[in-house]
Amino acid sequence: MANDIKHIVFDIGKVLIHYDPQIPFSRLIPDEAERTWFFANICTHDWNVEQDRGRTWADAEALLIKEHPTREEHIRGFRKNWHEMIPHAYEDSVAIMEGFINEGRDVTMLTNFASDTFREAQERFPFLKKPRGVTVSGDVGLIKPDIAIYETHAKSFDLDPAATIFIDDAPVNVEGAKAAGWNAVLFTGADKLRADLATYGLRA
DSSP, X not given: XXXXXXXXXXXXXXXXXXXXXXXXXXXXXXXXXXXXXXXXXXXXXHHHHHHHTTOOHHHHHHHHHHHOGGGHHHHHHHHHTGGGGOOOBOHHHHHHHHHHHHTTOEEEEEEOOOHHHXXXXXXXXXXXXXXXXXXXXXXXXXXXXXXXXXXXXXHHTTOOGGGEEEEESOHHHHHHHHHTTOEEEEOSOHHHHHHHHHTTTOOO
């Protein structure tokens, strides 16, 4: 296993940059119980995932506003205040990625992200432009953990799956990568990541 890894693929949200919708909504909906209800019933995870799959925000908002017209302001507030949901980078993780790039290793990114918000994130965090390239779910109409998105990424960047390692914070996405024939590790923090990468012969 050691020294056989030629391609390193990073997820982005909660691996390189923080993401938390609660940040703006703690202001928009101060009552915690109401806010919990809102995320469970209106701007749900499944609703947001469809923007990652390529649905436009205009279509997404229109769908919910039709069902919940009294909640229009809060529904529109999700995209309007999205920039607050990504307040900072994980500097330790970024340093690991940049270290690999500086060593001349092949680094790419694979992310579930809406097309427009990803471009916004790249402007906020220029290190997202440093890897060789990125597959954005919203651009390709596929989403992790569908095996097709891993296969698309491997084909786009000429990766040998057996020589690829993927880093993601979601267990289901790690398993998806493994199902596609990749090596993969679950991200829980930079120290654990360094230890996990070391087992593959990668010193970070």
